[in-house]
Amino acid sequence: MAFAIEFFLRRISQGVVIVILVAFVIFTLLRIVPGDPIRIILGPMASAAALEEKATELGLRDPIYVQFGRFMGQVTTGDFGRSFIRGAQGGSAGGSQDAAGYNPESRASVSGLIANALPYSLQLAALGIAFAFLVAIPIGLGAGLRAGKWPDRLGLYVSSLFVSLPNIWVGVVLIFLLSAKTGWLPAIGYQGFAYTIIPAMVLAIELSPVMIRAISVSVAANLGEVYFDVGLVRGLSRRTMVAKHVLRNAAVPLLNLFGAQMIGMLLGGLFVVEYIFSYPGIGMLTINAVFQRDFPIIQAVAILASAALVAINMLVDFASTTIDRRLKF
Amino acid sequence: MSKSLATHMSPASNSHAAMAPVMEVRGLSVVVNTAAGERNILTDIDLTVAPRSVLGIIGESGSGKTVLSRAMVNWLKPPLAITKGSVRYDGRDLLTLPAATMAGLRGREIAYIGANPTSALDPTVPVGHQILEKLRAVAPELTPQAARQRVIDTLDAVRIPSPKQRFDEYPFQFSGGMMQRAMIVDALVSNPKLLIADNITQPLDVTVAAQILRLLRDLQKDFDTSIVFVSSSLGIVSEIADDMIVLDRGHIVERQSVRGLLATPEHAYTKELIAKVPMIWASAETPPVPSSGDIVLDVRDVGKTYRVRDRKAIFAERQVRAVRGVSFTVRRGENFGIIGESGCGKSTLSRLLSCLEQPDAGQIQFEGRDIATLKGRDLLGLRRRFQLLLQDPYNAIAAHASIGRTIAEPLLIHGLGSRREIEHKVKDVMAEVGLAPALYNQLPIGLSAGQRQRVNIARALVLEPELLILDETLSSLDQVEQAKLLDLFETLQVKRGITYVYISHDLAMVRRVCARIAVMYLGRIVELADNDTMYWRSAHPYTRALLSAVPTVEAKPYRTATYLLEGEPPDPIDIPPGCSFRTRCPFAFDRCATDDPSQTIYADGNASACHLPLNSLPAPELAH
Numbered sequence: 026m027a028f029a030i031e032f033f034l035r036r037i038s039q040g041v042v043i044v045i046l047v048a049f050v051i052f053t054l055l056r057i058v059p060g061d062p063i064r065i066i067l068g069p070m071a072s073a074a075a076l077e078e079k080a081t082e083l084g085l086r087d088p089i090y091v092q093f094g095r096f097m098g099q100v101t102t103g104d105f106g107r108s109f110i111r112g113a114q115g116g117s118a119g120g121s122q123d124a125a126g127y128n129p130e131s132r133a134s135v136s137g138l139i140a141n142a143l144p145y146s147l148q149l150a151a152l153g154i155a156f157a158f159l160v161a162i163p164i165g166l167g168a169g170l171r172a173g174k175w176p177d178r179l180g181l182y183v184s185s186l187f188v189s190l191p192n193i194w195v196g197v198v199l200i201f202l203l204s205a206k207t208g209w210l211p212a213i214g215y216q217g218f219a220y221t222i223i224p225a226m227v228l229a230i231e232l233s234p235v236m237i238r239a240i241s242v243s244v245a246a247n248l249g250e251v252y253f254d255v256g257l258v259r260g261l262s263r264r265t266m267v268a269k270h271v272l273r274n275a276a277v278p279l280l281n282l283f284g285a286q287m288i289g290m291l292l293g294g295l296f297v298v299e300y301i302f303s304y305p306g307i308g309m310l311t312i313n314a315v316f317q318r319d320f321p322i323i324q325a326v327a328i329l330a331s332a333a334l335v336a337i338n339m340l341v342d343f344a345s346t347t348i349d350r351r352l353k354f
Numbered sequence: 355m356s357k358s359l360a361t362h363m364s365p366a367s368n369s370h371a372a373m374a375p376v377m378e379v380r381g382l383s384v385v386v387n388t389a390a391g392e393r394n395i396l397t398d399i400d401l402t403v404a405p406r407s408v409l410g411i412i413g414e415s416g417s418g419k420t421v422l423s424r425a426m427v428n429w430l431k432p433p434l435a436i437t438k439g440s441v442r443y444d445g446r447d448l449l450t451l452p453a454a455t456m457a458g459l460r461g462r463e464i465a466y467i468g469a470n471p472t473s474a475l476d477p478t479v480p481v482g483h484q485i486l487e488k489l490r491a492v493a494p495e496l497t498p499q500a501a502r503q504r505v506i507d508t509l510d511a512v513r514i515p516s517p518k519q520r521f522d523e524y525p526f527q528f529s530g531g532m533m534q535r536a537m538i539v540d541a542l543v544s545n546p547k548l549l550i551a552d553n554i555t556q557p558l559d560v561t562v563a564a565q566i567l568r569l570l571r572d573l574q575k576d577f578d579t580s581i582v583f584v585s586s587s588l589g590i591v592s593e594i595a596d597d598m599i600v601l602d603r604g605h606i607v608e609r610q611s612v613r614g615l616l617a618t619p620e621h622a623y624t625k626e627l628i629a630k631v632p633m634i635w636a637s638a639e640t641p642p643v644p645s646s647g648d649i650v651l652d653v654r655d656v657g658k659t660y661r662v663r664d665r666k667a668i669f670a671e672r673q674v675r676a677v678r679g680v681s682f683t684v685r686r687g688e689n690f691g692i693i694g695e696s697g698c699g700k701s702t703l704s705r706l707l708s709c710l711e712q713p714d715a716g717q718i719q720f721e722g723r724d725i726a727t728l729k730g731r732d733l734l735g736l737r738r739r740f741q742l743l744l745q746d747p748y749n750a751i752a753a754h755a756s757i758g759r760t761i762a763e764p765l766l767i768h769g770l771g772s773r774r775e776i777e778h779k780v781k782d783v784m785a786e787v788g789l790a791p792a793l794y795n796q797l798p799i800g801l802s803a804g805q806r807q808r809v810n811i812a813r814a815l816v817l818e819p820e821l822l823i824l825d826e827t828l829s830s831l832d833q834v835e836q837a838k839l840l841d842l843f844e845t846l847q848v849k850r851g852i853t854y855v856y857i858s859h860d861l862a863m864v865r866r867v868c869a870r871i872a873v874m875y876l877g878r879i880v881e882l883a884d885n886d887t888m889y890w891r892s893a894h895p896y897t898r899a900l901l902s903a904v905p906t907v908e909a910k911p912y913r914t915a916t917y918l919l920e921g922e923p924p925d926p927i928d929i930p931p932g933c934s935f936r937t938r939c940p941f942a943f944d945r946c947a948t949d950d951p952s953q954t955i956y957a958d959g960n961a962s963a964c965h966l967p968l969n970s971l972p973a974p975e976l977a978h
C-alpha cells in the first residue's frame with residue numbers, strides 16, 4: 026500500500042512537470058512559426074492598424090512567458106481557450122470578419138470541441154485494440170509456444186504482410202470490399218456504431234504485427250527460462266506452466282511495449298484513419314486545425330496527448346511492478 | 355524435523371519393497387547428436403539405489419553426471435538421446451513408460467533438485483504459493499487448507515525462519531541457501547521415494563552448504579527417502595553419502611563405500627581426484643610468513659553505506675551497511691588475504707580499495723597518501739601502481755581487438771612511451787606471464803579461461819604496479835590452472851616485489867598463499883591473524899565455523915558438529931545490536947546481545963572481535 030501511494034505521488038508529480046514542459050515547448054513553437062495568429066483570426070482583409078489593436082487587446086503582443094502563464098492558468102480550470110476559426114455553432118468562420126466584428130465569444134471553445142470529438146476517438150481506439158488483440162493473441166501465442174513450427178511461420182507471415190500494407194491502401198480496399206461492393210458496412214462519416222468497424226479494422230491491421238512479434242518473442246523466451254523446465258520436472262504439467270506462469274511473465278514486456286510503443290502508434294494511426302474515413306474524432310479535428318492554422322486546438326490536443334501518454338505509462342509501470350515485484354521505478 | 359510431521363506424512367511404502375532396491379539402472383548409454391555425428395556421453399552405466407541410503411556420484415565437469423541424474427528421471431531432451439539400457443523403478447522401466455505415466459511419477463515419487471535454486475521458480479509468484487501449486491498438482495486429494503499447512507510445516511522442517519511469513523515472499527527475497535531449502539521442501543513435500551540431488555550445494559557458501567548437507571541427512575531419515583547425491587566436490591559427497599560411484603567421461607570407474615573409497619581408492623582416476631582436493635592442514639608446504647617491509651596500504655576505519663528505497667513506507671530509505679569500520683595494514687611484498695562469504699562486504703571493500711568508489715568514513719592510504727584526496731594526474735598516477743583484477747576474464751577483454759592491443763591499452767591510455775617501446779614492453783610482459791608471442795596479433799577468440807586471465811594479468815603488469823588486488827581472480831579456474839597462476843604470481847612477486855591483496859572465499863587457496871588474513875562477517879573484520887594462527891588456533895567462533903565447514907577429505911582441527919552455524923547472516927539492513935555474529939554464534943552469552951565487541955589485539959599482533967577471552971574456545975582437535 027505504502028508503495029502504491031509513494032509510486033503515484035512520485036510519478037504524478039514527475040508527470041505534471043513533463044506535461045508542463047511539453048506544453049511550453051509546443052506553445053512557444055506555435056508562436057515562432059511563420060504566420061501571425063491575428064492574421065488568421067481576422068483574415069487577410071483587415072488593416073494593419075486594426076490587426077495591431079486587436080492583437081494587443083487579445084494579449085498576443087505580450088512576451089511569450091506571460092502568454093504561457095495566462096494560458097496555463099486557464100488550462101487548470103479546464104479552459105483551453107477558443108478556436109481561432111470555428112464558430113460556436115460549428116463551421117468555420119475565420120477570415121471573414123473585420124477587426125471590429127471579431128468577438129472571441131463567437132468562436133467555439135476548444136474544450137468543447139475536444140469533448141465532442143473524444144468519445145468517437147475512444148470508441149474507435151478501443152475497437153481497434155480489441156480487433157488487434159483478437160488477431161494477435163492467438164497467432165502470437167501459437168507462434169511463441171511452437172517456435173520453429175508452422176504456427177511460428179504463420180505468425181511471421183501475417184506480421185510481415187500486415188507491416189507492408191500501407192494503411193491508406195488497406196482503408197481503400199476495405200471500403201471497396203465491405204462497403205461499396207457488398208454494402209455490408211457503412212464507411213464514410215459517422216451516423217452510428219457500424220461506422221466504426223471498418224476504420225477499427227484498419228487500425229488493428231496496423232497495430233497487430235508489433236503485438237504478434239512481441240507476444241511470440243516473450244512467450245518463447247519464457248519457455249526457455251530455467252523455471253519452466255524445472256517446473257515440468259517438479260511435477261507440474263506443461264499446460265499449468267504455460268497458463269499460470271509463462272503468460273504472467275510474458276505480460277510484463279507486453280505491458281511495457283504497450284506503454285512505450287503502441288500508444289504512440291495508436292495516436293498516429295487515429296489521425297490517418299480518421300482522416301481517410303472522415304471520422305469525426307480528435308484526429309480529424311486536429312488535421313483540420315493544422316490546415317487552418319487553428320493553433321489553440323493544435324496545442325490543446327498536443328498537451329492532452331502528452332498527458333495521456335504520461336498517464337498510461339504510469340499505469341503500465343504500476344501494473345508491471347504488481348506482476349513482477351523485482352521491478353523498481 | 356518434528357516427529358509429528360514425519361508421521362503425518364508417512365510414506366506410502368509397501369512393506370515387501372522394504373529391501374528391494376529403489377532404482378536399478380542397467381546398461382544405460384546416452385549420446386549427444388551433433389553436426390559431426392554421435393558422441394558418447396554415458397556408456398554402460400550400471401547402478402543400484404538401495405532403500406534408505408544415500409548414493410553419491412562424483413565426477414568433474416564433463417563427466418556426464420548431470421546427464422545421468424536427468425536420465426534417472428527420464429528427462430533428457432534432444433540433442434541428447436538414450437541409446438540403450440533401462441532405468442527400473444518400482445518394477446517398471448521408466449524409459450519405456452508412456453509420457454503421461456512418467457509425468458505422474460516425476461515430482462511425486464521421484465523428485466529432482468538442480469544446481470540453480472535462484473532461477474528454479476517463477477520470479478513473479480511467491481515461493482510458498484508455487485510449492486503449494488505443485489503439491490496440489492501431485493496430491494489433488496488434499497484440501498487447500500491441509501495442503502497449505504503441509505507446505506508451511508515442511509518449510510519449518512527445513513528450518514526456514516518464520517515460515518508463515520516466508521510462504522508469501524518472492525524468490526528474489528530468498529538468499530541462495532534459503533532458496534535451496536525451499537527447493538528441498540518442494541521436492542520432499544510430496545513425500546517422494548527417491549530424491550535426485552544434482553550438485554545442489556555448488557552455488558552455496560561453505561557454511562550454508564554444510565547446513566544443507568546436515569539437513570538432507572536428517573530429512574532422509576525422517577522421510578525415509580533414498581537420495582542420489584551428485585556433486586563435483588569429493589569433500590561434499592563424502593560428508594553425506596553411504597556408497598559412492600566415480601564417473602569419468604561417461605564411464606563408472608569405481609564403486610565403493612565412502613570410507614573404502616577415501617582409504618583405499620583403486621582406480622587411478624579416483625586417486626587423482628583425491629589428490630586434487632586441496633589440503634589445508636595436512637599440506638606439507640609451509641605457509642608464507644608476514645613481511646617486515648614498509649607499509650604500502652593502510653586502511654583506517656573505512657565504512658560504506660548504501661541507501662535503498664523502502665517499499666513498505668512512504669518516501670523512506672533503508673541503509674545497507676556494506677562495510678563497517680574496517681582497518682588493516684599491508685606491508686610491501688606481502689600477501690594479504692580477505693575472506694568471507696557472500697554478502698560479507700568483501701566485494702564492496704574491493705571497490706573501495708581500488709578507488710572505484712569512495713568510502714563514506716575512514717581513510718585508505720597508499721604509501722602514506724590518502725587516495726580519496728587525490729585528483730586528476732595524481733590519481734591517474736596512483737591508478738597505475740594499484741591494479742584490480744576481477745574474476746570474470748570473459749567480460750574484461752574486448753573481442754574485436756588483438757591480444758597485443760588489449761594488453762597495450764593501459765599504456766596507450768596513460769600515454770606511456772612510443773609505439774615501438776610499447777610493443778616491446780607488451781611482448782616482454784607476455785613472455786613473463788606465459789603467453790606465446792604468436793598471440794600478439796591474434797584476436798582473443800578461442801583462448802581458454804586461464805589464458806584470458808593471463809591476458810588480464812599482463813594488461814595490469816605493463817603498468818608496473820606495486821599493488822595488485824585480486825578479487826576472486828582465480829575462482830573460475832580449475833585446480834591445475836589455478837596452481838599455475840599462483841606460481842606465476844609468486845615469481846612476479848620475487849622479481850618485481852609486488853604486494854598482493856587476495857579477496858576470496860576459497861579457504862584452501864588463501865591458506866596456501868597469504869601471510870596474513872582478515873575474516874569478514876557482515877561488513878566487519880572479525881579476526882585478523884597470521885596464516886598459522888588463523889588455521890590452527892583461530893580466536894573467533896566465526897572463523898572456526900568457516901574452517902569447520904570447508905569440504906575436505908582430511909582431518910580438521912575444528913569439528914563440524916561443534917561449530918556448525920544455524921541460519922544465515924542477518925540482512926545488512928537490520929544489523930542486530932551487540933555482536934553482529936550473535937544470531938548464529940554457538941558460544942553467544944548474555945553480554946553478546948548488548949555489547950558490540952571491539953577488536954582485541956593480542957601479544958602476537960593478531961586481533962579478533964569477540965568477548966570470549968583468548969583460549970576459552972574448545973581446544974583444536976588436531977595438534978599442529
Ligand code: SF4
Nearest residue numbers: 933936939946964965
Ligand atoms: S562476542 Fe559473543 S556472539 Fe560474538 S563471536 Fe564472541 S561469543 Fe560469539
